[in-house]
Amino acid sequence: MAKYCLVVLWLCFSAYALGESKNLPTIHVYHDSDYSTHKASAVAIKMGFLTALSEVDKQVQGFEIKLLSKDHRGNSNRSFLHFKRFLKDPSALFVLGGLHSPPYIKYRAFINKNEIPLLVPWAAGGPITRYDQGENWVYRLSVDDTKAGPKLVEFATARSCKKPHLFLERTPWGKSNYKSIGKAMNNEQPDVIWFDWGMKASSAKIHIREMLAKDSDCLLFVGNSIEGKQLISAMADYPNDQRLPIISHWGITGGDFFSKAKVDLASGIDLHFIQSCFSFQHRPMSDYAKKVWQRAKTLFPDEFAERDFLFAPTGFIHGYDLGKVSLAAMAQIKLTGDMERDRIAFKESLENLTTPVSGLIKTYKKPFSKWSSNDPDAHEALGLKDLCMAYFQSNGSTKVLVDNS
Structure with missing residues (x-):
């Protein structure tokens, strides 16, 4: 009887805890990407980012982090609409970018003037991270032209x-x-x-x-x-x-x-x-890479059903590493739920990470710093030696x- 009561109590507590997790306040990350004509890149970035989030159960400081997939279909104007919607979302903290450079070059001034943190895991256009007309809100962990x-x-x-x-x-x-x-x-x-x-x-x-x-x-x-x-x-x-x-x-x-x-x-x-x-095809694979790889295969079994490798693998790799960097930046600040305030704190934290961040490509020791025309690579996490x-x-x-x- 005592055992039965304990089981019932445990089930009730589990249900309560599950209900509580579902009711957590949310942080929205907008994934502005081409899920239509270049789907492989968008899916790979999403998988990498979600794999990083899964390491903290998609939660930080009592907030649940939700990645919202936004398909711009390779159209800069549709991407622009995503940024406008982002500004109207009281739960939106930052935008995770996609493959195409033109949207982020064309609307670079809008992104920066409206203080939208944009983290870029693919688009390589040189001007994207080099805004010189005020505060620079765009950060890249990717190839830079x-x-x-x-x-x-x-x-x-x-x-x-x-x-x-x-x-x-x-x-x-x-x-x-x-x-x-x-x-x-x-x-x-x-x-x-x-x-x-x-x-x-x-x-x-x-x-x-x-x-x-x-x-x-x-x-x-x-x-x-x-x-x-x-x-x-x-x-x-x-x-x-x-x-x-x-x-x-x-x-x-x-x-x-x-x-x-x-x-x-x-x-x-x-x-x-x-x-x-970095490549998952390198042998021997490090213990760290093995753990990430196995976690990804567990999270996304359908993607590995017919092959033991990824299409657009760098999308996954960069998405994962940016996920780790963004989590480290969030961990350094006190999230309030006031996203305009939290975006400013998040930006400051990205530029002043105090603890090295382990990633697949490398360990990131202060990957970003305050941008100026005298330091044009301040918002570039990767350098020539990483290519x-x-x-x-x-x-x-x-x-x-x-x-x-």
């Missing part, structure tokens, strides 16, 4: 490419890469062909012919997965001895690029792309190269 350009040129040089030809999307992201790549090449006006979103393989084939006519010996590509697939298809139509090695920004990894391009890639296309240096080149293995997993070899 001011470093990506030099890395792409460095790899091209290591591969004996003496006359690279740039193939860039006609967006603010493409233009920021044109500047950084040109600077790295000591050439303010390198050979370039611009393309628009929705480019077809037939157009790409004509552009490749133009590059060959100029005796280009490699192609530096800045674009996303949709146009990247068209480029690969076009290159595969050329004889092997005419194909140009493709050295790409990492935008191609954000969608279903590999599944659509794998047949052409298997024909011998020489493709490498930039990534941050590597990579390629797709035959099963679609990503092999990260160390020292370009």
